[in-house]
Amino acid sequence: MLFKLNPQAGQPLYLQLMQQVRHAVETGVLQRGDQLPGIRTLAEEIVVSHNTVAKAYSELEHEGLLEIRHGSGAFIAAKNRKGSRSERVRLAQERVHALVDALQQEGFSTEEIRRLLEAALFYPEQIETTR
Amino acid sequence: MGNDYAIETQNLTKRYGRVEAVSGLSLKVPHHQVTGFLGRNGAGKSTTIRMLLGMTHPSEGRGALLGSPIDDAGESREIRRHVAYVGEDKELYGYMTVQQLIRFTASFYADWRPETAHCLQRRYELPSERKVRDLSKGMRTKLALLLALARRPEILILDEPSDGLDPVSIEDLLGTLGAATGEGTTVFFSSHRIAEVERIADRVCMIDHGKLVAELSLDEMRQDYRRITLGFATPPPEQAFGIYGVRQVRTSGRQMILSAARNANGIVELARSLDAVSVDVAPVSLLEVFLETVKEAQ
Numbered sequence: 001m002l003f004k005l006n007p008q009a010g011q012p013l014y015l016q017l018m019q020q021v022r023h024a025v026e027t028g029v030l031q032r033g034d035q036l037p038g039i040r041t042l043a044e045e046i047v048v049s050h051n052t053v054a055k056a057y058s059e060l061e062h063e064g065l066l067e068i069r070h071g072s073g074a075f076i077a078a079k080n081r082k083g084s085r086s087e088r089v090r091l092a093q094e095r096v097h098a099l100v101d102a103l104q105q106e107g108f109s110t111e112e113i114r115r116l117l118e119a120a121l122f123y124p125e126q127i128e129t130t131r
Numbered sequence: 132m133g134n135d136y137a138i139e140t141q142n143l144t145k146r147y148g149r150v151e152a153v154s155g156l157s158l159k160v161p162h163h164q165v166t167g168f169l170g171r172n173g174a175g176k177s178t179t180i181r182m183l184l185g186m187t188h189p190s191e192g193r194g195a196l197l198g199s200p201i202d203d204a205g206e207s208r209e210i211r212r213h214v215a216y217v218g219e220d221k222e223l224y225g226y227m228t229v230q231q232l233i234r235f236t237a238s239f240y241a242d243w244r245p246e247t248a249h250c251l252q253r254r255y256e257l258p259s260e261r262k263v264r265d266l267s268k269g270m271r272t273k274l275a276l277l278l279a280l281a282r283r284p285e286i287l288i289l290d291e292p293s294d295g296l297d298p299v300s301i302e303d304l305l306g307t308l309g310a311a312t313g314e315g316t317t318v319f320f321s322s323h324r325i326a327e328v329e330r331i332a333d334r335v336c337m338i339d340h341g342k343l344v345a346e347l348s349l350d351e352m353r354q355d356y357r358r359i360t361l362g363f364a365t366p367p368p369e370q371a372f373g374i375y376g377v378r379q380v381r382t383s384g385r386q387m388i389l390s391a392a393r394n395a396n397g398i399v400e401l402a403r404s405l406d407a408v409s410v411d412v413a414p415v416s417l418l419e420v421f422l423e424t425v426k427e428a429q
Binding site for chain 1: 164305306312313314326331332333350354356357414415
């Protein structure tokens with residue numbers, strides 16, 4: 001499993017890692033019983049602080065998504081509703097495509113659309129107040 | 132100074148003649164974290180590190196590593212067993228071969244881990260029979276890092292460790308440093324390469340002209356620091372933005388750029404109530420924070 005964190009994304013790295021694990025479980029790329037690398041190994045691999053991976057793992061364990069067996073590593077614990085879930089992700093993807101198409105036809109640039117989507121995702125409160 | 136911090140200094144000052152290389156520096160470096168020590172060339176990073184290691188004496192102020200004063204000769208010898216340093220003086224023992232230097236160093240430390248040394252030597256591709264003086268700068272850094280990590284130090288201090296390394300080796304070095312806290316090591320490393328620090332540091336201390344100008348957690352920075360660009364149809368109401376969380380305001384025509392350390396929501400709300408016609412909120416990078424902080428300090 002490959003994870004890629006962006007130090008400049010305006011979101012703590014441990015949260016990015018948690019989301020990527022969650023996403024992989026939701027789509028079925030990671031499944032119940034699959035093993036994740038040890039904290040140290042993963043930290044070295046993706047070149048982040050050990051504390052970043054430790055925090056992400058511990059929160060995911062708290063959520064019940066990950067089971068940490070001392071000495072033997074971290075395992076995906078959650079049942080994934082793979083078929084239905086990946087189907088829903090595919091449908092969601094189609095809707096996003098449609099939305100992006102529509103905005104492009106209205107003359108919005110790729111950059112503008114990217115910013116609008118980012119704003120909606122990362123600063124929902126700030127958008128609320130604008131209405 | 133107690134043992135609450137791995138490294139702590141109070142009012143640490145170093146004068147060379149009339150020049151203050153470090154002036155009134157108060158640092159707090161928490162245990163088991165990776166702390167980046169950022170500053171321009173000549174900002175006082177190396178002098179600070181040399182004082183921490185007892186290589187030069189402070190003109191004023193004090194400091195402690197693991198709770199022990201840095202300029203107490205007796206204690207500092209004891210403390211040095213738990214502190215490893217990778218820095219400028221990589222030329223020592225140039226007449227020894229890599230293998231000889233590893234054995235020689237191992238003989239000083241009861242808890243030396245031969246398997247770690249072995250594993251790192253292979254990974255760093257350090258030729259056993261080569262003399263230390265014949266190693267490239269990058270290889271000497273790797274050797275110093277190997278010697279440091281095989282001791283499993285409580286504190287690992289590095290001065291510009293990536294200097295002279297090629298990109299592949301830098302990647303390797305950063306991975307190793309980031310992971311080192313997993314073994315209970317506190318990592319404190321100076322660098323002027325902000326992008327490197329941004330990837331692996333938990334916290335950052337910024338120094339400029341010998342003074343501490345900022346100290347922050349990178350997770351907090353990612354979570355809370357924002358650049359907010361506001362457009363107005365009338366001259367921007369600059370004075371109104373002296374509110375909580377605003378670090379800096381720049382105005383250019385009808386546009387304002389605010390840098391916020393927190394309270395981005397409150398600032399946006401205020402902007403809306405003042406009829407801003409466009410609002411753009413973006414995360415900031417460590418480079419931006421650094422540049423702003425250093426400019427402000429001037």
